[in-house]
Amino acid sequence: MTRRTIALRALIRAVATLAAVAAVSAGCGSPSDDWTQPHPMPTAVGVLGAGFVDPSATPTPEGTVTPKPGSWNDVHPSKGYRVVLLTAGHDAPTNALIKAVQDWAVEEDVSLRTIAADGDHVAGITKAIGMKPDLIVSAGNDLVDALAVVTASHLSQQFLVVGAEVAEPTQNVTASDWSGASFRGEGLGASSAYDPASFTEQRCAAAIRAGVAAVLHNLTGIVIWLDKI
Template identity: 55%
Template structure:
């Protein structure tokens, strides 16, 4: 009898241990926006609420005190394999690993509209876009899905809606919609360090309610 009880206890403890290690709720439905962990420093947000579509330059590093909660659901929507896009993708992946975000990737090279729809259908907390070619498709998609937050890194929409945050710098700033590439565009400015700052600043903006604007991080 003692052997039977011991075996039963072991099974129960194992089950409890596995339950404690199980991941949180799946991606089967939308959920309320998770709260930020921490708070930005002075100079991150403008002194007064920014006008829609405006550009704001936060104080360098003012976003460092903000991070996403573990399990934050993020879809990385990406297109292309050029050096800037690859650098941005790597920055998002590194950020997700460090913050323990739940990251999934949608490659949209074949059909960018369909890729954006697939990303939205996964019910993420945030969709991060990497790749200039996505700008024009996202201009259409984001305006018709105002309940879905988007972060565009290294590019921006010409007329972003309230659910879109962008992070840009001199040397990036592709705007699409016939405006094309900025005169100062320089792929060499897409460094690992700048891409990391852009992702962290952008996520901090989304988590703290800075939507519908462009953050400039020169």
Template identity: 45%
Template sequence: MTRTPASSFLSSALTVAAAGALVAAMAGCVATAPEPASSSTAQGGIRPLGDGFLGSVTTPTPEATVNPEPGSWAGVVPPAGYRVALITAGADAATTTLATAVTTWAERESVALTVLTASTDDEVEQRIDEAVGMAPDLVVGAGSRIVDVFTLLTGQHLQQQFLIIGAELPEPTGNTTAVVWKGASFRGTGLSTADELDPDAVTPARARDAITAGVASVLHDLTGIVLRLPS
């Protein structure tokens, strides 16, 4: 059976997603909150998060935005044998900076990293399929150009954990976590404002914090949320 390319239904699917969000809000739907991070929920041997990681939030609800204090994720590193697939789209400066941060982090932490590059939405769709087929511990999407397709497809692979850095999904499912900051919080075509997409905001230091904080959150089972790094 031939699947319709992502580019042919992005616009209509995003419109349906927005309408669904409005209906859910009017109905007063309340989702079940994930468990808070603790030594029992984190993977064995993972260093605890700092007290300021969740900010003022005790137990984040799905899709919640939390504001971790700088350095509250320090020292939280993946276990031996951790595998990551990185998906990028385009060769713009912001995407390149994010990808470099991920590859540098992977080398430093001895993470097995596979890099999958794309140029179009259809290629992003193909790279997601390839990444999920590898069954890595985590699939990382870097930058704004992967957002529209990730919005459509991450919810179809609930067994796979995804992390987006430098952008976010408008309605993430419980398996998709994002790390954003001022100027790097693109939410999708037709949904974002100009101040959410500032290439100059994506610096090497920000990108480094994004991958380390995001992975720390995933390792502690704090997923389906958005981490907003301090300005």
């Protein structure tokens, strides 16, 4: 085999590798990642542990539950779970929440799309809804007021607000937050208890996992309070 032949074969292999990478980057990866195709209704894989909610009383709409830490650990989304991460802002707390959601999506093999809605928040939310995901996760205080306006008109779409909450959520809006993250919008600004330092890696990870566990078990329209983390 001549040197020219060896070099040519090496070039062909390199081109094939680059083409494969480009296909994946363009969204031409596995069939389960193609959102133009139908997929099964998402289900919970695993069950909530003792202490997530009081088994004798179903949480009331707009109510608050304080789950036992780790009571959501055995709950995972079913294969092909589709999530849109909606973001606004570049502050440290928002970035911590974004990273937690991204890490969770990788660990759970979730199909994740991200929309940065830093300009027109309502337009960003509307775009996310149009993608028809199983869940829209919101990260960033700037989105709260826009969510309050839009979500009530799209009751079939589930939303999870991490690190904040909507003041008067409808049944399709769930929140995971804590004292240092209790932003509720309505022009009131951050509460006196707001603390950027409270957005730790552990608490942000708990916010997405506990919130998704609740949504998968149809415990929606509530606030999941994570002060014990």
